[in-house]
Amino acid sequence: MPRATNAPASRERRKRVLDSAKGYRGRRSKLFRYAKDATMKAKYWAYRDRKTRKRNFRNLWILRINAACRQFGTTYSRFIEGLAAAKIEVDRKVLADLAVTDEATFKALLDKAAVALDRKSAA
Numbered sequence: 537m538p539r540a541t542n543a544p545a546s547r548e549r550r551k552r553v554l555d556s557a558k559g560y561r562g563r564r565s566k567l568f569r570y571a572k573d574a575t576m577k578a579k580y581w582a583y584r585d586r587k588t589r590k591r592n593f594r595n596l597w598i599l600r601i602n603a604a605c606r607q608f609g610t611t612y613s614r615f616i617e618g619l620a621a622a623k624i625e626v627d628r629k630v631l632a633d634l635a636v637t638d639e640a641t642f643k644a645l646l647d648k649a650a651v652a653l654d655r656k657s658a659a
Contacts, residue, residue: 597632604635608646618649621656 550568557564557571564574602612619626624645626634634642 594628597628600632600635601628604639604642605646608643610646610650614653615646615649618651618653619645622648622652624648 553568553571553575554565556575559565560571560574563570565571598612601615605612605615626645631642631645634645
């Protein structure tokens, strides 16, 4: 019985891995064995760092909002609590953008949050 090597499929698979390893340095882009490891690691890092990027941006937005709040004499947590009391739903990304680009609008939101928080604590 002749030996079956599945040559076309194997060659296609190896070619696909080497194509995805294009641009890597040295043998990692030339030899299948090393390219396979390199692409597997690259996919692992890409998946992990997509999550990390979200985490980093959230931290950055909170930092910017807090810095803008402190300019007006309040804190981030009080501001968020006030927005919840005022039933204003704006996400952190938009709040951070407002804090950086449109200070007047951010101040208006801050005032509304403060009024709602005062009203909540008085009741």
